[in-house]
Amino acid sequence: MKRVVIDPVTRIEGHLRVETQMAGGVVTDARCSGDMFRGIEKALIGYDARVAQQVTQRVCGVCPYAHAEAAALALEQAMGLRPNENGQLLRNLIVGAYQLQDHLLHFYVLSALDFIDITAILNYRGNDAGLVTLRGWVKSEVESGKIFPAAPFLPRYEGAYAKDQELNISAIKGYLGALPIMADLHKMVAVFGAKAPHPVAIEAGGVTTLPTVDRLGQYKNWLNRAAHFIRNQYRNDLLGVAAAFPTYFNEGKGPGNFLSFPYFPEASGEQHAFVGGATLGGKYQALDLSQITEDHAYSWYKNEPSSGIKPLQSTTLQPLNMAEYQREIARDDGKYSWTRAPRYGGEVMEVGPTARVINTYRSGKHADFNRQIDSLNRELNIGLNEYDSVMGRHLSRLVCALRILDRLEAQLEQVQPEQSAFIERDMPKSARGYGLTEATRGALGHWIETDEKGYISNYELIVPTTWNMSPRDAAGKPGAVEQMLIGTRVADPTQPLELARIVRSSDPCMACSVH
Amino acid sequence: MQEKITRREALKRIYGAIVAAGAATFISFEDLLAADATADKRLNLVWLHGSSCSGCSCSFLDIEYVPVLDIISKFTNVIFHPDLSLATGDQVTDMLGRVVDSKLDYLLVVEGSIPVGMPHACLMGHKPFVEWAVPMAKRATACVAAGTCATFGGVTRMNGMQTGIQTLPELLAAQRIDKPLVCLPGCPMKPEHIVYTLLHYAMKGTLPELDSQHRPLRFFGNTIHERCIYYADFQEKHYARHIGDSGCLINLGCQGVVTRNDCLINGHNNNTSSCIRAGHPCVGCASEHFPRQIMLHSHDDPRVIKRKF
Numbered sequence: 001m002k003r004v005v006i007d008p009v010t011r012i013e014g015h016l017r018v019e020t021q022m023a024g025g026v027v028t029d030a031r032c033s034g035d036m037f038r039g040i041e042k043a044l045i046g047y048d049a050r051v052a053q054q055v056t057q058r059v060c061g062v063c064p065y066a067h068a069e070a071a072a073l074a075l076e077q078a079m080g081l082r083p084n085e086n087g088q089l090l091r092n093l094i095v096g097a098y099q100l101q102d103h104l105l106h107f108y109v110l111s112a113l114d115f116i117d118i119t120a121i122l123n124y125r126g127n128d129a130g131l132v133t134l135r136g137w138v139k140s141e142v143e144s145g146k147i148f149p150a151a152p153f154l155p156r157y158e159g160a161y162a163k164d165q166e167l168n169i170s171a172i173k174g175y176l177g178a179l180p181i182m183a184d185l186h187k188m189v190a191v192f193g194a195k196a197p198h199p200v201a202i203e204a205g206g207v208t209t210l211p212t213v214d215r216l217g218q219y220k221n222w223l224n225r226a227a228h229f230i231r232n233q234y235r236n237d238l239l240g241v242a243a244a245f246p247t248y249f250n251e252g253k254g255p256g257n258f259l260s261f262p263y264f265p266e267a268s269g270e271q272h273a274f275v276g277g278a279t280l281g282g283k284y285q286a287l288d289l290s291q292i293t294e295d296h297a298y299s300w301y302k303n304e305p306s307s308g309i310k311p312l313q314s315t316t317l318q319p320l321n322m323a324e325y326q327r328e329i330a331r332d333d334g335k336y337s338w339t340r341a342p343r344y345g346g347e348v349m350e351v352g353p354t355a356r357v358i359n360t361y362r363s364g365k366h367a368d369f370n371r372q373i374d375s376l377n378r379e380l381n382i383g384l385n386e387y388d389s390v391m392g393r394h395l396s397r398l399v400c401a402l403r404i405l406d407r408l409e410a411q412l413e414q415v416q417p418e419q420s421a422f423i424e425r426d427m428p429k430s431a432r433g434y435g436l437t438e439a440t441r442g443a444l445g446h447w448i449e450t451d452e453k454g455y456i457s458n459y460e461l462i463v464p465t466t467w468n469m470s471p472r473d474a475a476g477k478p479g480a481v482e483q484m485l486i487g488t489r490v491a492d493p494t495q496p497l498e499l500a501r502i503v504r505s506s507d508p509c510m511a512c513s514v515h
Numbered sequence: 516m517q518e519k520i521t522r523r524e525a526l527k528r529i530y531g532a533i534v535a536a537g538a539a540t541f542i543s544f545e546d547l548l549a550a551d552a553t554a555d556k557r558l559n560l561v562w563l564h565g566s567s568c569s570g571c572s573c574s575f576l577d578i579e580y581v582p583v584l585d586i587i588s589k590f591t592n593v594i595f596h597p598d599l600s601l602a603t604g605d606q607v608t609d610m611l612g613r614v615v616d617s618k619l620d621y622l623l624v625v626e627g628s629i630p631v632g633m634p635h636a637c638l639m640g641h642k643p644f645v646e647w648a649v650p651m652a653k654r655a656t657a658c659v660a661a662g663t664c665a666t667f668g669g670v671t672r673m674n675g676m677q678t679g680i681q682t683l684p685e686l687l688a689a690q691r692i693d694k695p696l697v698c699l700p701g702c703p704m705k706p707e708h709i710v711y712t713l714l715h716y717a718m719k720g721t722l723p724e725l726d727s728q729h730r731p732l733r734f735f736g737n738t739i740h741e742r743c744i745y746y747a748d749f750q751e752k753h754y755a756r757h758i759g760d761s762g763c764l765i766n767l768g769c770q771g772v773v774t775r776n777d778c779l780i781n782g783h784n785n786n787t788s789s790c791i792r793a794g795h796p797c798v799g800c801a802s803e804h805f806p807r808q809i810m811l812h813s814h815d816d817p818r819v820i821k822r823k824f
Contacts, residue, residue, distance in 0.1 A: 005604065005605075006603060006604040007604055007605075007608075007639070007640050007641055008597070008603075008604070008607055008608075008639050008640060009603060009604070010597050010598070010600050010601075010602060010603050010607060011597075011598060011599070011600070011601070011603070012598075013568075013569045013598075014564070014568075014569065015564065015637065015638060015639060017638070017641065033638075035637070035638035035639065036566060036636065036637045036638070037633075037636040037637075037678065038566055038636070038670070038671055038676070038678060039675075039676055039677055039678065040670060040673070042675065043673040043674065043675040043676050044673075045675060046674060046675065046808070047673075047674075047806070047808050047809075048808060048809040048810065048812065048818075050809075050810060050811050050812070051806060051807070051808070051809065051810050054798050054800075054806060054810055055670055055673070055806050058568055058570070058669070058670040058702065059568060060568050060569070060570075061567075061568035061569040061570020061571065061572070061573050061574075061703060062568075062569055062570075062573055064568075064570065105573070105576075109576070109598065109599065110598070113601055118601070130582075130584060133584060133585075133588060134584065134588065137588035137589075146592075147613065147617060147619070148592070148594050148610065151592060151593055151594045151595065151600065151602075152587070152593045152594070152595065152596050152599040152600035152601065152602070153601055154601065154602075155601070155602050155606050155610075156601035156602065156603070156606075157601075157603060157606075176584055179576060179582070179583050179584075180579070180582075182576065182577070183576070183577045183578075183579055183784070183785065186577050186784050187784045187785060187787040189784070190782075190783050190784035190787040190788045191787055191788055192793070193788075193793065194783065194788050194789060194790040194792070194793035194795055195783030195784060195788065195789070195790065196577070196783070196784055197570040197573050197574055197703050198570060198702060198703060198800070200790045200793065200795045200798055201790070201793045201794065201795045203758075203795070203811060205758075208758050208759075208793060208794040208795040209788075209793040209794050209795075210759065210794060218787075300635075319633065319636070319677060320635075321633070322633065322634060322635055325635045326635075338636075420759050422758045422759060422794075424757055424758060424813065426813070427812075427813075427816075453818060454818070455808075496604075500603055500604075511567065511568045511569065
């Protein structure tokens with residue numbers, strides 16, 4: 001038995017430790033530790049209900065928009081209110097642009113350089129100004145004799161990177177090209193949401209910003225540029241990586257159960273682009289929220305009971321103190337993460353773009369979507385089962401990005417210029433509500449309860465990475481990413497690149513997951 | 516030769532952006548050319564995440580005045596950044612250990628607060644974050660508190676928090692670490708603020724002029740209110756009663772009067788918008804009072820003690 005630890009896992013959001021046991025070069029056991037705790041959801045108790053929108057966004061600076069939306073939806077349900085069409089459309093324009101930014105961030109900045117060989121730039125022979133600058137810099141760094149040459153691009157895990165020079169150069173060019181497009185996508189968020197990260201203008205009742213013609217025009221201009229990049233550069237680079245690493249359609253298989261929430265409605269608030277539901281044992285079923293519980297048998301909390309806890313069942317969260325924490329980590333089978341373990345009918349679920357694709361496909365509700373997936377699968381010579389893999393997750397992000405892009409283009413034209421997108425309503429007293437949406441990295445739920453003055457009396461967040469990065473539950477079942485890691489062959493345990501690729505394929509957001 | 520002209524043209528463009536960012540008073544075009552030619556003038560940077568959400572890092576990537584590639588390759592050596600570095604696992608902890616043991620000059624950026632009451636609430640390499648932050652800060656030539664959590668505590672210091680956080684200034688004071696310190700509050704921190712600060716430090720070897728809370732006066736010298744588009748409405752007692760009304764938003768919960776930042780001069784996301792321009796009261800995200808118990812509220816909310824203006 002050999003122990004291989006990756007701590008810290010970089011190029012994700014937040015603080016993550018991955019510890020594996022290996023025998024004969026194959027992972028036999030894995031533990032993922034969410035390493036940062038703040039306690040934001042219960043700290044919200046006593047704050048005004050509208051504060052949840054602003055504060056829950058701060059659990060995550062990568063996907064804050066989804067928390068803004070979920071908090072607004074929860075409060076709207078408590079108010080018995082739905083935004084008007086402009087409110088729904090502006091909200092979609094904000095969250096949709098943010099998702100596109102997040103997909104590009106994940107592919108280029110966080111993941112691509114696990115596959116693409118950055119040193120290929122040294123052999124670049126073309127005359128693209130950005131690439132020439134990068135080549136000159138890397139070359140001078142490597143020759144400089146500095147202790148950390150070419151940081152932050154080196155050192156890296158050494159392993160089997162892409163050999164195709166054309167693909168490497170294209171993706172490095174894509175990396176440099178994606179940064180200004182990401183900034184543009186954040187400007188699209190800001191033009192209606194006020195800023196990115198942490199847009200303020202999504203409130204229960206709609207969006208406070210007035211959709212003036214100049215704002216709509218600005219948005220359209222940036223959208224056109226981003227659309228071109230996504231449909232060409234991003235699509236080509238992602239499919240190029242997929243073609244260069246076909247075995248990664250078989251690596252990192254998870255629990256095989258998928259959970260997603262209905263996502264991206266039309267102006268009416270209905271007809272979501274992605275269908276919610278659960279796929280268990282290969283069978284799709286409609287969403288049943290009563291199946292959701294949380295468990296902290298292996299998490300650093302001492303509340304009793306430690307499993308089967310429903311949303312809003314508990315008003316406190318009691319973290320272990322330092323001495324208790326040290327006792328747990330010294331034990332062989334002790335608690336090992338700040339992340340809790342959500343379960344659906346007791347089952348471990350994977351959430352994220354793959355879950356959105358699989359549940360939407362299996363629901364059979366969107367024939368156009370299924371045709372598109374079928375055609376893509378023929379092109380890549382894969383089936384739906386291959387979406388449950390490292391490369392399948394990357395591919396699903398592309399599929400989701402393209403579908404959101406289509407809807408954004410259509411919905412932008414439906415906004416009524418100069419018409420209010422906001423409905424004012426009194427703060428609901430002694431009320432409850434929940435809001436469901438999809439963050440870039442998966443199913444997100446907020447639950448709110450208010451007191452007789454409109455202050456928050458309880459709040460619950462069940463967040464995508466909580467599902468994916470959960471530790472074991474009381475029944476001893478490992479979490480989704482832990483299951484993805486188990487069974488993986490690692491060529492060189494001192495350079496566990498294969499494991500890093502698997503972990504990053506789930507797009508972890510650790511600050512979200514523990515909140 | 517062709518390439519050199521391209522480079523000079525590119526620098527001219529960057530200089531144009533620096534002028535636009537208001538940083539031209541301390542950087543001449545010749546400075547920029549000189550900095551470009553001498554690699555050793557580049558600033559070493561170590562960026563760490565405490566109790567944070569990575570929002571300030573994401574905001575940093577949105578910088579448009581200077582391309583990110585130029586920041587990385589021309590003005591700084593980003594020795595470590597949690598979201599950019601290819602280094603993973605032991606490579607990171609080894610590297611940070613070597614930085615502390617070396618004679619290297621570097622600037623330390625801390626994003627997020629430091630939970631000292633519950634040190635195990637933020638871990639890296641199986642070690643409490645505070646045990647990284649203290650030695651890294653002791654060896655740094657200067658420190659940057661990136662964002663509201665690092666500066667004032669922000670959401671990590673809400674009522675009911677159990678982690679007992681310290682801000683970066685508090686940690687430095689408690690540990691008697693006497694270093695030049697700049698605080699860049701804002702949730703998230705604005706990319707222009709950190710890039711200006713880095714360029715100033717790289718060019719002049721000093722931090723920009725600061726107020727008593729270590730904030731650059733250039734950005735935090737005025738309240739939001741003092742530069743507000745509704746300042747005249749406020750003077751005329753013309754107040755909005757509902758979202759969408761014209762007029763000063765103070766009766767809907769605006770925090771602009773008690774928040775120092777430059778949002779209405781240099782708006783968010785390359786001046787695309789600001790909260791007030793988006794019809795929403797300022798939530799005071801750069802202030803020591805963030806987050807308030809009540810933010811956006813109705814003009815007649817009985818829970819809000821009416822102030823007389």
